[in-house]
Amino acid sequence: MNILEVKDLKKTFKKSEIIKGLSFDLHEGEILGILGPNGAGKTTTLQMLLGILTPTSGEINIFGQDLRTHKSQILEHMNFSSTYVDLPWRLTVKENLIWSAYLYNIPDRRKRLNQIKDLFRLEKQWNQPVASLSAGQKTMVNLARSMINFPRILLLDEPTASLDPEVASYIREFFVDQRNTYNKSIILTSHNMAEVESLCDRVIILKDGLIVGNDTPSVLAKKIEFSRLRLRVTKNPLELDKLVAHHQLSISVNENISTITIKEQLLPLFLYELTKKNVHYSEISIDKPTLEDYFMKIAKGENT
Amino acid sequence: MKLYRIWGLFLRYFYNLLRTYDRLTDVFFWPLVDLVMWGLTSRYIAGSGLGSNQIILAILGGIILWIFPWRGQYEITVSLLEDLWNRNLVNIFATPVLFSEWIVTLLLSGIVKGVVSFGFASLVAIGLYATNIYVLGISLLPWAGLLMIFGWVFGLFICGIIMRYGTKIQNLAWTSIYLIAPFVGVYYPISSLPHWAQQVAHFVPASYVFEAMRASIMGHPTPLSQLFWPFILCLVYLIIALIMLYSSYREILKRGLISVE
Numbered sequence: 001m002n003i004l005e006v007k008d009l010k011k012t013f014k015k016s017e018i019i020k021g022l023s024f025d026l027h028e029g030e031i032l033g034i035l036g037p038n039g040a041g042k043t044t045t046l047q048m049l050l051g052i053l054t055p056t057s058g059e060i061n062i063f064g065q066d067l068r069t070h071k072s073q074i075l076e077h078m079n080f081s082s083t084y085v086d087l088p089w090r091l092t093v094k095e096n097l098i099w100s101a102y103l104y105n106i107p108d109r110r111k112r113l114n115q116i117k118d119l120f121r122l123e124k125q126w127n128q129p130v131a132s133l134s135a136g137q138k139t140m141v142n143l144a145r146s147m148i149n150f151p152r153i154l155l156l157d158e159p160t161a162s163l164d165p166e167v168a169s170y171i172r173e174f175f176v177d178q179r180n181t182y183n184k185s186i187i188l189t190s191h192n193m194a195e196v197e198s199l200c201d202r203v204i205i206l207k208d209g210l211i212v213g214n215d216t217p218s219v220l221a222k223k224i225e226f227s228r229l230r231l232r233v234t235k236n237p238l239e240l241d242k243l244v245a246h247h248q249l250s251i252s253v254n255e256n257i258s259t260i261t262i263k264e265q266l267l268p269l270f271l272y273e274l275t276k277k278n279v280h281y282s283e284i285s286i287d288k289p290t291l292e293d294y295f296m297k298i299a300k301g302e303n304t
Numbered sequence: 305m306k307l308y309r310i311w312g313l314f315l316r317y318f319y320n321l322l323r324t325y326d327r328l329t330d331v332f333f334w335p336l337v338d339l340v341m342w343g344l345t346s347r348y349i350a351g352s353g354l355g356s357n358q359i360i361l362a363i364l365g366g367i368i369l370w371i372f373p374w375r376g377q378y379e380i381t382v383s384l385l386e387d388l389w390n391r392n393l394v395n396i397f398a399t400p401v402l403f404s405e406w407i408v409t410l411l412l413s414g415i416v417k418g419v420v421s422f423g424f425a426s427l428v429a430i431g432l433y434a435t436n437i438y439v440l441g442i443s444l445l446p447w448a449g450l451l452m453i454f455g456w457v458f459g460l461f462i463c464g465i466i467m468r469y470g471t472k473i474q475n476l477a478w479t480s481i482y483l484i485a486p487f488v489g490v491y492y493p494i495s496s497l498p499h500w501a502q503q504v505a506h507f508v509p510a511s512y513v514f515e516a517m518r519a520s521i522m523g524h525p526t527p528l529s530q531l532f533w534p535f536i537l538c539l540v541y542l543i544i545a546l547i548m549l550y551s552s553y554r555e556i557l558k559r560g561l562i563s564v565e
Contacts, residue, residue: 013559044560047560050394050398051397051398052394052397052398052557052560053557053558053559053560054554054557054558071400072400072401072402073400075398075399075400076400079399080398082394084391085391085392085394085395086390086391086392087390087392087395088316088319088320088386088390088392088395089390090319090320090323090324091316091319091320091323092319095315095319098315099312099313099315099316099319100312100395100399101312102308102309102311102312102313102315103308103309103312103313103399103400103401104399104400105306105308105309129323145395
């Protein structure tokens, strides 16, 4: 079931069209990633979904209601976290969460605040002013605030930026658990491709204000035909070079590791021919194409 | 409008006040400084035979009542500035909070802090100069109300300008109300102004309150009905200021709240 629908969304700033007609949807219980190079329009899109930026044209329907006319009712059940937005820095973590909790009329506020404190490991920082926290701790407070109202839809703008790897992993697991347990829907932007690949059910790739990809991470990655074959050659390296030239492949050598970019379908034949030519190797690895490869290709402006 | 959201926003500004010493000093320090300086000056004038004890009350009453428009305006504009400095407007408007709820909260904050400052200043006046502004009686209530609304008008109007043009003109938050102060006649009667300035003062609702206060001190209380015109004037200004502020809000939504600074 679609919980959010965007139709032909456009945004123009000073005669420059930043968003050029986005249409997409979000299903209940889905984690949707929005990726794109800097300036592609990711944050602009999130801002429009939150009603803090007016679209030039297009429609945003959330929970079956028009965001323009039902913004307050819709935002009762949504929330967001962004690295680009600060909380009032003089207020303590507890105070920031208290005033936020009132905005959503949370029943049994004290209990919810305690839950949030535990979930986001804020015990030590609880009575400290936000200004005194590290960047990672501020991110945790922002994430905690975004969960205060049990949102049905959560918008996360680079949620794990500035978190250390252990905490980032904990947060990723937390959001997956929230989706699995409470069927929450999440839209997230991130520059961490591994994170997007592991978290998202579906990914939208934006470029120059347009959607250039919209599929599961694995399907998008498969649009890249080439894998990377890495070999530590111990015998007959010249034969390897000849084979590479014969198949018109590209090769690079770094610290005795030869990296050959090769179409997946050609791999079995290529490995067979290596054996036949008596090329020996002591190490081998095959890197299948990833979402990052797809993203890099899009960012560089190559067709897929 | 939902009361719980207004209360949430109020708490946000209240916590900030408690944790910001310069904002706390605004509530107490400046009224105290004004009272000490002007109280001593007026006491000197009264003692030197140039005036009477009524002068002390007129001047101190002016200072104390001026707190209402000053706090009303200051609270609205400085609260907006703090939201801009904190880049916190997004935290407010990416929630169910309505624009009207935010405005009501700012106005309420102005009332609360205005009343606290007024109470403090009036007690200081009693303690230091044995001058009791409460002798002016129940009239103080409508006067205070009108002055507070007058402060809101300025606050909302300046807020609209700052929202639209950003913090590069933030000085208006502290200085703007003093542009109109000469026409208000806080310390002197409007009749002492040049003719053209008296004409301007007719359209400044606060000037009627200070005239009424002085008349009351001199034993000629002004009927409350004479505050009807300034009250209507104030309401008209208030509506214009609200429209202007809302239009600025709509404008910054087109640019994106995140970009306002």
